Amino acid sequence: GLDLARVRGSGPEGRIVVRDLEAAVPPPPARPLIRTAEKAYRDVPLTQIRKTIAKRLDRTVELLLTVVPTFYLTTEVDMERVAEAREALNARADADQGGGKVSFNDIVLKATAMALRQHPACNAWWQEDSIRYWNEVHLSVAVAVEDGLITPVIRHADAKTLREIGAEVRDLATRARDRRLRPEEYTGGTFSVSNLGMFDIDQFTAVINPPEAGILAVGSVVTKPAVQDGAVVARRRMRLTMSCDHRVIDGATGAAFLKTLKQMLENPLALVW
Numbered sequence: 001g002l003d004l005a006r007v008r009g010s011g012p013e014g015r016i017v018v019r020d021l022e023a024a025v026p027p028p029p030a031r032p033l034i035r036t037a038e039k040a041y042r043d044v045p046l047t048q049i050r051k052t053i054a055k056r057l058d059r060t061v062e063l064l065l066t067v068v069p070t071f072y073l074t075t076e077v078d079m080e081r082v083a084e085a086r087e088a089l090n091a092r093a094d095a096d097q098g099g100g101k102v103s104f105n106d107i108v109l110k111a112t113a114m115a116l117r118q119h120p121a122c123n124a125w126w127q128e129d130s131i132r133y134w135n136e137v138h139l140s141v142a143v144a145v146e147d148g149l150i151t152p153v154i155r156h157a158d159a160k161t162l163r164e165i166g167a168e169v170r171d172l173a174t175r176a177r178d179r180r181l182r183p184e185e186y187t188g189g190t191f192s193v194s195n196l197g198m199f200d201i202d203q204f205t206a207v208i209n210p211p212e213a214g215i216l217a218v219g220s221v222v223t224k225p226a227v228q229d230g231a232v233v234a235r236r237r238m239r240l241t242m243s244c245d246h247r248v249i250d251g252a253t254g255a256a257f258l259k260t261l262k263q264m265l266e267n268p269l270a271l272v273w
Contacts, residue, residue, distance in 0.1 A: 002024055047147055068126075069246040072241055074240065074241040078266050081266060086104065090102060102163065106162050108216075110162050112139065112193055125211035126211050136190070138188055152169075152181060153187070192206070207243070240262075
C-alpha cells in the first residue's frame with residue numbers, strides 16, 4: 001500500500017531497502033482508552049486455613065533453603081494386581097449395596113501406613129536436638145482446597161481397613177473444602193502422602209512438611225508397555241517419589257521403605273496378612 005515514489009531510499013545508489021519501507025509505514029491508530037468503574041485489583045482477606053497454610057509454608061521454605069538437606073527416591077510399581085483387587089472389592093460393594101468404593105489412593109495410603117510400621121526410621125520427626133521415632137502412624141494426606149493445600153491427618157492409619165481409610169479421607173476432604181476442619185485434624189501427622197494422579201501427573205516431587213522427615217508423591221496409574229516373562233505386554237504402572245530429610249533418613253533407609261511399599265502394592269494380599 002505504499003507509493004514507492006514517495007519513499008526515500010537509503011541503500012546503495014538510493015535503492016529502497018527494508019528499513020526504508022518499515023520507516024514509511026504509518027503507525028497504527030491509537031486505541032481509545034476505555035475506562036470502567038471496575039478496580040484494577042481486589043484484596044481478599046486471608047481465611048484462617050490460608051493463614052495456617054502460609055505460616056507452615058513460610059517455615060517449610062525457610063527450613064528447606066537453609067538447613068534441610070533433601071534428596072529424592074523414585075520407583076515404578078506394577079499396579080495390575082492392585083487394580084484387579086480393587087475391581088473385585090468394588091464389585092462386592094455394589095452387590096452388597098453398602099459401603100463406599102475403594103480408590104487407588106485408599107490402597108496407597110493403607111500400604112504406606114503398613115510399610116511405615118516396618119520402617120519406623122521413616123516415620124519420624126526432626127526436632128533440632130533429637131529425632132522422634134513414632135510408634136503410631138498418622139498419615140497427613142494432601143487435599144487441594146480453594147485457598148491452596150491442606151493436610152488432614154488419618155490417625156492410626158495402619159490399624160484401619162481400606163474402607164475406613166476411604167470413608168475418613170472423603171469426610172476430611174469434604175470438610176476441608178468447606179473450611180470445617182478443626183486444627184487438631186490437620187496437625188500432628190508423622191508422614192505425608194500427596195497424590196496428583198487424578199490430575200494426570202505421571203511423576204513429581206513434593207515438599208516435606210516439617211517436622212515430618214518424609215513425604216510420598218504419587219503419580220497416575222498409566223497403562224504402558226512392560227516386559228513380563230520375556231514378552232512385551234500392556235501393564236498398569238504407577239510412579240512413586242519419596243522426598244527425604246537426610247538428617248533423619250539415609251538413602252538406604254528410604255530405599256528399603258520404598259522397596260517394602262512396592263512389594264505390598266504388587267502383592268496386595270500383603271495388605272491383609
